Amino acid sequence: MPGPLPDSFRRLATFSSRLLPGVRLYDQGATPDRFYVVLRGEVLFEVLSEQGDPEIVARAQPGSFVGHVAAFSGRPTSAGARVDRETVVLAIPLARLAEAIREAPELGVQLIYEFAGSPAPADLVDLDEVEVDAAEDDRALARLAPGDEDVVPIEGEVDGKMFFVDTATCPVSGTRFQFLRVRTRAVRPRERESDFHVRYQDVNPTWYGVVVCPVCAYAAYQDDFANLDEAARARLWDDREPRSALAAHSLAGTRTLEDAVTALDLAIRCYEARGASDSRRAVLQHRRGWLEREGGNANAERPWIMRARESYERAFKDDKRLSEEAAARIAYLVGDLSERLGDLQSAAQWLETATRVAPKSSAGIARTARDRLQDVRELIKRERAAS
Numbered sequence: 001m002p003g004p005l006p007d008s009f010r011r012l013a014t015f016s017s018r019l020l021p022g023v024r025l026y027d028q029g030a031t032p033d034r035f036y037v038v039l040r041g042e043v044l045f046e047v048l049s050e051q052g053d054p055e056i057v058a059r060a061q062p063g064s065f066v067g068h069v070a071a072f073s074g075r076p077t078s079a080g081a082r083v084d085r086e087t088v089v090l091a092i093p094l095a096r097l098a099e100a101i102r103e104a105p106e107l108g109v110q111l112i113y114e115f116a117g118s119p120a121p122a123d124l125v126d127l128d129e130v131e132v133d134a135a136e137d138d139r140a141l142a143r144l145a146p147g148d149e150d151v152v153p154i155e156g157e158v159d160g161k162m163f164f165v166d167t168a169t170c171p172v173s174g175t176r177f178q179f180l181r182v183r184t185r186a187v188r189p190r191e192r193e194s195d196f197h198v199r200y201q202d203v204n205p206t207w208y209g210v211v212v213c214p215v216c217a218y219a220a221y222q223d224d225f226a227n228l229d230e231a232a233r234a235r236l237w238d239d240r241e242p243r244s245a246l247a248a249h250s251l252a253g254t255r256t257l258e259d260a261v262t263a264l265d266l267a268i269r270c271y272e273a274r275g276a277s278d279s280r281r282a283v284l285q286h287r288r289g290w291l292e293r294e295g296g297n298a299n300a301e302r303p304w305i306m307r308a309r310e311s312y313e314r315a316f317k318d319d320k321r322l323s324e325e326a327a328a329r330i331a332y333l334v335g336d337l338s339e340r341l342g343d344l345q346s347a348a349q350w351l352e353t354a355t356r357v358a359p360k361s362s363a364g365i366a367r368t369a370r371d372r373l374q375d376v377r378e379l380i381k382r383e384r385a386a387s
Contacts, residue, residue, distance in 0.1 A: 020174035041087025282311035328358035
């Protein structure tokens with residue numbers, strides 16, 4: 001039965017999440033590997049009618065347990081569960097139940113009463129501690145769900161000449177948060193390298209290309225930050241705790257090179273969970289190599305460049321959706337990266353391919369590929385002469 005929550009539940013903040021309207025906890029017929037405790041808001045239970053339309057059959061109020069029967073029994077759920085207004089829940093994986101009970105022993109007692117179908121005794125809850133007043137209850141929930149404010153603000157000062165503040169909503173945790181975007185007028189390129197890596201005089205916009213949720217550390221490029229299907233969202237939800245452990249602090253504000261590395265590592269992890277295409281993987285791996293280059297670490301850059309080249313090759317050969325222009329650009333990059341890795345024969349072959357497949361509208365990439373091909377052929381001649 002819904003009721004006040006034990007004070008010890010405040011120690012379960014690592015399991016808390018704020019959900020936006022429309023977020024589904026699980027579908028009808030699913031077998032969840034976790035159960036939920038409603039802290040604030042409401043969870044709706046839905047079943048599909050004969051016509052396939054969802055019908056609300058029950059509601060879970062604050063203090064209610066959700067999905068525990070299916071999670072513990074391993075049987076499919078008889079109804080789906082979703083929220084239609086902002087809701088805060090504890091999501092406790094069965095694999096971490098012992099840890100949760102150690103932090104909040106009353107959780108185990110309440111579970112026993114839930115399965116017995118009886119209300120927990122009133123003295124299980126320290127009412128004097130938990131229900132002092134509404135303000136204290138709000139503060140407790142704020143500690144349980146760091147994203148429960150309207151918008152999670154950026155930490156620290158913002159240089160208005162370099163950045164402007166934007167807002168995003170995380171499709172995994174439902175958190176609304178601020179993040180920084182680089183102003184166009186602040187971008188001052190200094191040097192462009194043969195694999196399109198650009199060095200900047202001041203702020204580096206590539207350090208801020210990945211948006212990172214400050215609550216669950218979900219990371220993606222802004223143009224597809226919200227584009228998650230339900231299966232990917234579920235995988236990313238399950239991975240939120242180990243993922244969050246990789247970020248020592250919020251990455252929404254001003255970033256160092258180390259912060260940019262962490263943000264990109266998180267993005268690589270998240271895009272893998274999303275089943276990213278080879279071309280997306282290649283871009284991520286390539287940019288990860290750039291960051292090592294910017295840090296002057298050639299040994300660490302090399303394996304990322306190797307991975308990027310392999311991903312670019314697969315994209316060129318297997319991705320039928322590539323435009324002619326994209327295919328030419330990828331062929332060029334495989335050639336350039338091959339030269340950087342010392343594989344001159346492959347470099348020449350791929351650069352020649354780039355000149356051949358480039359459409360008329362991509363005269364620039366064709367010209368760049370021809371110039372690069374000439375450089376590589378000169379290197380091959382020197383190697384042969386030296387041997």
